[in-house]
Amino acid sequence: xxxxxxxxxxxxxxxxxxxxxxxxxxxxxxxxxxxxxxxxxxxxxxxxxxxxxxxxxxxxxxxxxxxxxxxxxxxxxxxxxxxxxxxxxxxxxxxxxxxxxxxxxxxxxxxxxxxxxxxxxxxxxxxxxxxxxxxxxxxxxxxxxxxxxxxxxxxxxxxxxxxxxxxxxxxxxxxxxxxxxxxxxxxxxxxxxxxxxxxxxxxxxxxxxxxxxxxxxxxxxxxxxxxxxxxxxxxxxxxxxxxxxxxxxxxxxxxxxxxxxxxxxxxxxxxxxxxxxxxxxxxxxxxxxxxxxxxxxxxxxxxxxxxxxxxxxxxxxxxxxxxxxxxxxxxxxxxxxxxxxxxxxxxxxxxxxxxx
Amino acid sequence: xxxxxxxxxxxxxxxxxxxxxxxxxxxxxxxxxxxxxxxxxxxxxxxxxxxxxxxxxxxxxxxxxxxxxxxxxxxxxxxxxxxxxxxxxxxxxxxxxxxxxxxxxxxxxxxxxxxxxxxxxxxxxxxxxxxxxxxxxxxxxxxxxxxxxxxxxxxxxxxxxxxxxxxxxxxxxxxxxxxxxxxxxxxxxxxxxxxxxxxxxxxxxxxxxxxxxxxxxxxxxxxxxxxxxxxxxxxxxxxxxxxxxxxxxxxxxxxxxxxxxxxxxxxxxxxxxxxxxxxxxxxxxxxxxxxxxxxxxxxxxxxxxxxxxxxxxxxxxxxxxxxxxxxxxxxxxxxxxxxxxxxxxxxxxxxxxxxx
Numbered sequence: 001x002x003x004x005x006x007x008x009x010x011x012x013x014x015x016x017x018x019x020x021x022x023x024x025x026x027x028x029x030x031x032x033x034x035x036x037x038x039x040x041x042x043x044x045x046x047x048x049x050x051x052x053x054x055x056x057x058x059x060x061x062x063x064x065x066x067x068x069x070x071x072x073x074x075x076x077x078x079x080x081x082x083x084x085x086x087x088x089x090x091x092x093x094x095x096x097x098x099x100x101x102x103x104x105x106x107x108x109x110x111x112x113x114x115x116x117x118x119x120x121x122x123x124x125x126x127x128x129x130x131x132x133x134x135x136x137x138x139x140x141x142x143x144x145x146x147x148x149x150x151x152x153x154x155x156x157x158x159x160x161x162x163x164x165x166x167x168x169x170x171x172x173x174x175x176x177x178x179x180x181x182x183x184x185x186x187x188x189x190x191x192x193x194x195x196x197x198x199x200x201x202x203x204x205x206x207x208x209x210x211x212x213x214x215x216x217x218x219x220x221x222x223x224x225x226x227x228x229x230x231x232x233x234x235x236x237x238x239x240x241x242x243x244x245x246x247x248x249x250x251x252x253x254x255x256x257x258x259x260x261x262x263x264x265x266x267x268x269x270x271x272x273x274x275x276x277x278x279x280x281x282x283x284x285x286x287x288x289x290x291x292x293x294x295x296x297x298x299x300x301x302x303x304x305x306x307x308x309x310x311x312x313x314x315x316x317x318x319x320x321x322x323x324x325x326x327x328x329x330x331x332x333x334x335x336x337x338x339x340x341x342x343x344x345x346x347x348x349x350x351x352x353x354x355x356x
Numbered sequence: 357x358x359x360x361x362x363x364x365x366x367x368x369x370x371x372x373x374x375x376x377x378x379x380x381x382x383x384x385x386x387x388x389x390x391x392x393x394x395x396x397x398x399x400x401x402x403x404x405x406x407x408x409x410x411x412x413x414x415x416x417x418x419x420x421x422x423x424x425x426x427x428x429x430x431x432x433x434x435x436x437x438x439x440x441x442x443x444x445x446x447x448x449x450x451x452x453x454x455x456x457x458x459x460x461x462x463x464x465x466x467x468x469x470x471x472x473x474x475x476x477x478x479x480x481x482x483x484x485x486x487x488x489x490x491x492x493x494x495x496x497x498x499x500x501x502x503x504x505x506x507x508x509x510x511x512x513x514x515x516x517x518x519x520x521x522x523x524x525x526x527x528x529x530x531x532x533x534x535x536x537x538x539x540x541x542x543x544x545x546x547x548x549x550x551x552x553x554x555x556x557x558x559x560x561x562x563x564x565x566x567x568x569x570x571x572x573x574x575x576x577x578x579x580x581x582x583x584x585x586x587x588x589x590x591x592x593x594x595x596x597x598x599x600x601x602x603x604x605x606x607x608x609x610x611x612x613x614x615x616x617x618x619x620x621x622x623x624x625x626x627x628x629x630x631x632x633x634x635x636x637x638x639x640x641x642x643x644x645x646x647x648x649x650x651x652x653x654x655x656x657x658x659x660x661x662x663x664x665x666x667x668x669x670x671x672x673x674x675x676x677x678x679x680x681x682x683x684x685x686x687x688x689x690x691x692x693x694x695x696x697x698x699x700x701x702x703x704x705x706x707x708x709x710x711x712x
Contacts, residue, residue: 048691051687052685052687052688052691055685055688056688059682059683064682066682147687150687151685151687154685192593199592199593199594199595199596200593200594201594202562202563202595202597205562205593205594206559206561206562230589230593231593233586233589234590234593236555237548237555237556237561237586237587237590238555238556238558238561239555239556239557239558240555241558287680287681288680290679290680290682290685290686291679293679293686293687294675294676294679294689294690296686297686297687297689297690297691298659298662298694299655299659300690301690301693301694301698302655302658302659302662302694302697303654303658305694305697305698306654306658319650320650323646323647323649323650324643324644324646324647326415326420326422326646327415329408329411329507329510329646330506330647330649330650330652330653331408331506331507332408332411332412333650333653334654334657335404335408335653335657337654337657338654338657338658341661342661
């Protein structure tokens with residue numbers, strides 16, 4: 001449970017305090033932003049009530065702008081993700097921009113120390129007054145982490161950040177999740193060494209707007225360029241998204257350590273982001289992402305209620321095992337569970353829109 | 357609604373008739389199989405009851421074997437899918453095998469005539485006594501089609517078919533669905549002509565165990581080989597699934613029209629299928645597919661009940677629009693809907709396993 005210490009003085013469900021917090025967020029105060037994200041991460045009902053009230057207050061104050069560009073970034077351990085974020089973030093603040101960096105990784109998939117490690121490895125950026133770095137919200141399930149992350153992104157935008165970088169180590173379905181809450185998606189790779197594990201996880205290459213091959217310096221430079229060319233070829237085989245410009249998806253090689261190529265990454269992101277805003281693609285996509293998030297949250301809540309229904313909880317595990325063993329069909333088992341939950345006599349088939 | 361005509365004599369919820377149908381299916385009778393699939397496609401409660409009883413009878417008769425190899429096949433219009441299926445199916449029946457071909461496409465995504473067209477285009481195979489061709493079940497939603505298709509696959513296996521080919525034109529999420537109900541997935545392409553539309557839809561390449569480039573004959577032969585080489589290169593960049601043999605995923609070029617390369621496709625499918633059975637991968641995967649199908653059916657039913665709840669139905673569309681317009685956050689809207697469905701006072705957050 002999120003710790004709201006005495007120092008952060010527990011908020012009463014009092015309009016004035018929520019309004020005050022909203023005002024401070026809209027004024028760009030980092031501490032207010034941090035407190036709001038902590039509040040939003042809590043699942044306690046009273047905290048959820050305050051979070052919803054906070055979003056309401058921000059909307060009324062016209063602070064829920066959508067100007068911030070949301071960049072998703074996936075990078076497996078070893079590709080230099082922290083070095084890249086430090087270089088990229090530092091470049092952006094150098095341009096006068098305010099940059100938020102949110103980590104998104106379900107805790108069940110993290111190896112020890114990576115949450116704290118991220119922040120300490122980006123030493124310069126973590127001390128930059130125009131940067132805001134937040135470790136991943138805790139949470140065992142992807143759905144829970146997704147909800148918290150979406151709300152954090154919205155809050156960062158309300159606090160006036162120009163760029164919100166949402167980064168993940170890319171375990172499980174986290175890339176898909178991050179792509180579903182951002183405008184542009186970058187995939188960071190190291191030069192291929194012939195090692196099988198260097199291959200891109202299935203399903204991720206197709207998410208990328210840009211494949212960025214890091215460590216293009218010294219001895220690895222030729223390998224980095226070969227890897228870049230390989231991915232450029234592979235990306236050409238993928239059907240372009242309707243509405244994307246000609247040069248997307250793209251593959252490039254950089255050296256984050258030397259801050260070489262970082263400017264080019266930003267320029268390409270800007271060109272793509274501008275294109276997508278001008279063509280209306282970004283607004284359409286954000287609308288779709290919001291609606292999908294709504295449906296996902298409804299599903300999550302409905303399923304959660306179902307799984308915790310006393311009659312269902314008593315039988316779920318045994319039924320799942322029976323399905324795995326083939327002693328009951330998936331559909332038969334589902335009909336049984338639904339009958340328990342909805343209180344019909346078996347077999348229960350809820351009204352099916354597919355009258356076949 | 358499925359039409360059960362006088363000729364197919366409506367089945368009474370009578371054990372003996374269901375047992376009789378089960379016996380005939382297990383004996384390999386095509387007409388019994390066709391009737392059972394039609395019955396399973398119906399969503400009427402009494403038909404569902406009979407279908408579940410039928411599966412039960414088949415299980416008791418030990419007829420739900422898992423010997424049949426399930427091959428998924430995606431091919432966009434124009435790549436020669438029907439020609440391939442005709443050639444491939446004909447080759448297999450020539451080897452003495454019994455082949456079932458099931459089409460899987462949500463009706464909302466089909467262009468006119470393609471259902472009937474499929475069957476008439478595979479003229480030889482549709483007259484082959486050892487082949488069984490079934491058009492796609494009707495259904496507007498992917499979930500509804502998925503359920504019917506899974507049950508049809510199981511019934512084909514019970515009827516003793518050696519190979520069940522599950523094919524789709526690949527619209528929407530249908531490839532993912534087909535991959536989730538088969539053991540081996542083939543992606544059929546035509547030689548690349550530089551046309552953007554020839555690109556592989558995002559998310560599909562990573563599903564494929566084999567990319568098969570068709571029309572490698574005559575003038576197109578060089579282009580087919582180049583396309584094959586391109587995809588072989590792209591597939592090498594993907595991380596191999598844990599447990600897959602070294603040569604998978606693979607890319608090959610064939611000419612379905614000349615029946616060239618069809619034997620090689622089958623041999624590679626066999627090698628992969630044998631490998632996956634021997635390593636236990638196939639059984640594990642089928643168990644996972646079954647459990648996922650169970651969870652998906654439960655979700656579908658729960659959501660369906662929720663969407664049809666009178667209080668929810670009255671507000672859903674307006675809330676969805678408000679979410680799209682940004683006047684309420686996805687999470688806020690979801691909390692509202694769940695409160696209506698579960699009967700709590702707002703804001704309702706069901707017990708969250710992610711105590712944050």
